[in-house]
Amino acid sequence: MSDTRSAELAASLAEVRERIAHACAAAGRDPAEVTLVVVTKTFPADDVARLAALGVVDVGENRHQEAAAKAEALAHLGLRWHFIGRLQRNKARAVAAYADVVHSVDRVELLGPLSSGAMDAGRVVDVLVQVDLDQTGASAGRGGAAPTAVPAIADEAARASGLRLAGVMAVAPLGADPGEAFARLRTIGDAVRAAHPQARWISAGMSGDLDQAVAAGATHLRVGSAILGQRPPLQ
Numbered sequence: 292m293s294d295t296r297s298a299e300l301a302a303s304l305a306e307v308r309e310r311i312a313h314a315c316a317a318a319g320r321d322p323a324e325v326t327l328v329v330v331t332k333t334f335p336a337d338d339v340a341r342l343a344a345l346g347v348v349d350v351g352e353n354r355h356q357e358a359a360a361k362a363e364a365l366a367h368l369g370l371r372w373h374f375i376g377r378l379q380r381n382k383a384r385a386v387a388a389y390a391d392v393v394h395s396v397d398r399v400e401l402l403g404p405l406s407s408g409a410m411d412a413g414r415v416v417d418v419l420v421q422v423d424l425d426q427t428g429a430s431a432g433r434g435g436a437a438p439t440a441v442p443a444i445a446d447e448a449a450r451a452s453g454l455r456l457a458g459v460m461a462v463a464p465l466g467a468d469p470g471e472a473f474a475r476l477r478t479i480g481d482a483v484r485a486a487h488p489q490a491r492w493i494s495a496g497m498s499g500d501l502d503q504a505v506a507a508g509a510t511h512l513r514v515g516s517a518i519l520g521q522r523p524p525l526q
C-alpha cells in the first residue's frame with residue numbers, strides 16, 4: 292500500500308527510529324538491542340499493512356477482539372503480534388492462539404489458559420510479567436502485579452508448557468519521573484533474570500518516555516501515537 296497515509300507513517304516512523312538511535316547513542320547502547328513494537332490499537336488493519344510495507348514486524352494491540360480480527364486479516368504478512376492490554380482469564384486461551392508475545396501477565400491464574408491455548412495451537416508464546424510500579428498513585432488499576440508478587444508469577448510462567456518466560460513489562464506511573472520508575476523495573480527484571488537467565492526482556496517506554504526507557508535498559512519499546520497519531524479518547 293502506498294498513498295498519503297503511507298507517506299505520513301513513513302515520516303513519523305523515521306522520526307521515532309531517529310529518537311531511538313539518539314537515546315541509544317546517549318546511553319552507549321547498540322540500537323540492535325532495542326525492538327520497536329508499534330502499537331496499532333484503534334487504528335484500522337490497513338494502517339498495519341502500510342506499516343508492514345515500511346518494514347515494521349512487531350505490532351502491539353490491547354483488546355482481544357480487535358487484535359484477533361487484525362491478526363487473522365493480516366496473517367499473510369508474517370507480523371509478530373504483541374498483546375499489551377489487560378487480559379481477562381476467559382480470553383487468555385484465545386489470545387495465545389495468535390499472540391506471539393503477551394506483555395501483560397500479572398497473575399498466576401492467566402498462565403493455565405495461556406499455556407493450553409499455546410499448546411492447542413502448537414506454538415510457543417513469549418510472556419512478560421507486568422509490574423505495577425504505582426500501586427497507590429494516580430495510575431493504580433492499570434494492571435500489573437505488585438513487585439513482591441513478581442518472582443512467584445515468573446517461576447510459574449517458566450514452568451508452564453507452551454510458554455517461554457521472556458522478562459518483565461511496566462507502564463510508567465502518571466505524573467512521576469519515568470526514569471526513576473524504569474530504574475525500579477530494571478532492578479525487578481534483574482532479579483527475575485537471576486532466577487531465569489533467559490528472561491532478558493524489559494518492555495518499557497511509550498511515545499512520551501521512550502528516551503528514559505532506553506536509558507534504563509529497555510529492550511522493547513511500545514510506541515503508538517508518536518507513529519500513528521492521536522487515538523480517539525476512550526469513552
Ligand SMILES: *Cc1c(COP(=O)(O)O)cnc(C)c1O
Nearest residue numbers: 330353375497498513514515516
Ligand atoms: C497504548 C499503549 C501504549 C502506546 O502508548 P502511546 O503513548 O500511544 O505511545 C504502550 N503501552 C501500553 C500498555 C498501551 O496500552
